[in-house]
Amino acid sequence: MNDTFIKIRDVRFSRGDRWIFDGVNIDIPRGKIVAIMGPSGTGKTTLLRLIGGQLKPHAGTVEVDGKNIASLSTHDLYKVRKKMGMLFQSGALLTDINVFENVAFPLREHTKLPEALIHHLVLMKLQAVGLRGAKYLMPSELSGGMARRVALARALVFDPVMIMYDEPFTGQDPISMGVLVHLIRSINDALGLTSIIVSHDVQETAQIADLIYVISNGKVVSHGTPDEMKNSESAWVKQFINGESDGPVPFHYPAPDYKQELLGEVAC
Amino acid sequence: MLNLLQSLGKTTISFFERLGRASIFLKHILATIPSLFLRPSLIIAQIYSIGVLSLSIILVSGLFVGMVLGLQGYNTLVNFGATESLGMVVALSLVRELGPVLTSLLFAGRAGSALTAEIGLMKATEQLSGMEMMAVNPIKRVVAPRFVGGIISLPLLAAIFSAVGIFGGYLLVVQVLGVDSGSYWSQMQDKTDFMGDIMNGIIKSIVFGIVVTWIAVFEGYDCIPTAEGVSRATTRTVVHASLATLGLDFLLTALMFGNI
Ligand SMILES: Nc1ncnc2c1ncn2[C@@H]1O[C@H](COP(=O)(O)OP(=O)(O)OP(=O)(O)O)[C@@H](O)[C@H]1O
Ligand SMILES: [Mg+2]
Numbered sequence: 001m002n003d004t005f006i007k008i009r010d011v012r013f014s015r016g017d018r019w020i021f022d023g024v025n026i027d028i029p030r031g032k033i034v035a036i037m038g039p040s041g042t043g044k045t046t047l048l049r050l051i052g053g054q055l056k057p058h059a060g061t062v063e064v065d066g067k068n069i070a071s072l073s074t075h076d077l078y079k080v081r082k083k084m085g086m087l088f089q090s091g092a093l094l095t096d097i098n099v100f101e102n103v104a105f106p107l108r109e110h111t112k113l114p115e116a117l118i119h120h121l122v123l124m125k126l127q128a129v130g131l132r133g134a135k136y137l138m139p140s141e142l143s144g145g146m147a148r149r150v151a152l153a154r155a156l157v158f159d160p161v162m163i164m165y166d167e168p169f170t171g172q173d174p175i176s177m178g179v180l181v182h183l184i185r186s187i188n189d190a191l192g193l194t195s196i197i198v199s200h201d202v203q204e205t206a207q208i209a210d211l212i213y214v215i216s217n218g219k220v221v222s223h224g225t226p227d228e229m230k231n232s233e234s235a236w237v238k239q240f241i242n243g244e245s246d247g248p249v250p251f252h253y254p255a256p257d258y259k260q261e262l263l264g265e266v267a268c
Numbered sequence: 269m270l271n272l273l274q275s276l277g278k279t280t281i282s283f284f285e286r287l288g289r290a291s292i293f294l295k296h297i298l299a300t301i302p303s304l305f306l307r308p309s310l311i312i313a314q315i316y317s318i319g320v321l322s323l324s325i326i327l328v329s330g331l332f333v334g335m336v337l338g339l340q341g342y343n344t345l346v347n348f349g350a351t352e353s354l355g356m357v358v359a360l361s362l363v364r365e366l367g368p369v370l371t372s373l374l375f376a377g378r379a380g381s382a383l384t385a386e387i388g389l390m391k392a393t394e395q396l397s398g399m400e401m402m403a404v405n406p407i408k409r410v411v412a413p414r415f416v417g418g419i420i421s422l423p424l425l426a427a428i429f430s431a432v433g434i435f436g437g438y439l440l441v442v443q444v445l446g447v448d449s450g451s452y453w454s455q456m457q458d459k460t461d462f463m464g465d466i467m468n469g470i471i472k473s474i475v476f477g478i479v480v481t482w483i484a485v486f487e488g489y490d491c492i493p494t495a496e497g498v499s500r501a502t503t504r505t506v507v508h509a510s511l512a513t514l515g516l517d518f519l520l521t522a523l524m525f526g527n528i
Pocket of ligand 1: 015016020039041042043044045046047072087
């Protein structure tokens, strides 16, 4: 069972004529927490969508638990997805039902559990994210951080074997951030999950991750354990981990030379 | 000249491309419908929000259209001393034409636009892709109940529209203008044929129900997921659904009553 849960091989993916990924290889071992980091706009969310099968790579393969996601039939894909939880960057709560029903949604859709049991399971997950008292609020009455915690409860309620967090810590105060960091680690260990965290919060993520992948410009720039990354010689990794503004990490979306454009010398 | 041809070609191609996508979409919806009937509560909720909540506008419009028909008919027929035929005139106009057509137009504006906006916003806020990741097919869970709800609601609303219209005509013609109540109703019963008139009206309203709801859910599902995209899709729903209603009405009328 010591194996790779997700295997990404030579994946290429483009939006328009821009290659978001240009030959990416990532291994995600079963039962571990793997952090994906990289500058904003490098395609971290896109990567999660490739793993979830919402997008198909233009070349290369994404294998989850031995199955090539892009070649599955819709029916089989949905079977695999039942075992995946995903926390969207925006929360993606259903806006016409309240918090309780949102968390209960996967249970109601996929099971015929008795109401009492659903009630228990939902309250348990809401308690874990500290929002049991908010169960009758509508999504429009939640703050951004609260909505993301509800979405986390929803992602957990169906007991997935793998969970993908897209920026779980954004918009959290230091206290709920601490709780969430702890929660993600303890869920992972208690339930034997495989977790993927996309995050910009380097310190928090480094605390709980077993492995860090840094991607930029369509490639994996570096990967290793948090300690290896901290001691890395690469200027690139150093800059990213320490958040310095000078260095090789691109901050700008690809653009023509600034001075030339200001002087009007670039054909638009 | 060449530009004109070029843009004409482009428009034609994109029209057929959309039609193709809409047909594939319809196929996906139809595939999920059998399993949908295992969860009638989803459909009933949609019949409520699409149909029941459209009742007030249908009732009010039906009443006024019936009264206008009575009044216009009276002004013409009184010259020929034929006011006792008013019942028939009002009933036939409503059942054959105005009931299905006006209901469909009102439905496109009231319920169709709402459907498009709702589905489009769910797409823009990632609720649909969230469902997909929870292994819930959004076409089955979100689109199909609305589609079926719309198809059930429109014919019922059209029937209510016609009934209320006939009653509105009665109020005006009999109660206000003093035409004999007996001849209003008996002429109506004599000259309205169940198969020829009422059935054809029902068939029209079912066809409109399918087409208008199909356009509305497709535009929502296919929209560009931004505020502007949703607003454009909503407009397109109303425009396309209205045009489709009128065009199809001509076609169906020609087939049913045309003797062509
Ligand atoms: N629907 C789309 N159509 C075209 N391009 C897109 C679309 N979605 C994303 N992109 C492009 O793909 C790139 C990667 O987007 P993605 O959302 O994966 O970035 P990200 O790494 O998650 O960034 P962030 O950290 O800001 O969330 C971006 O540069 C964006 O311009
Ligand atoms: Mg992102």
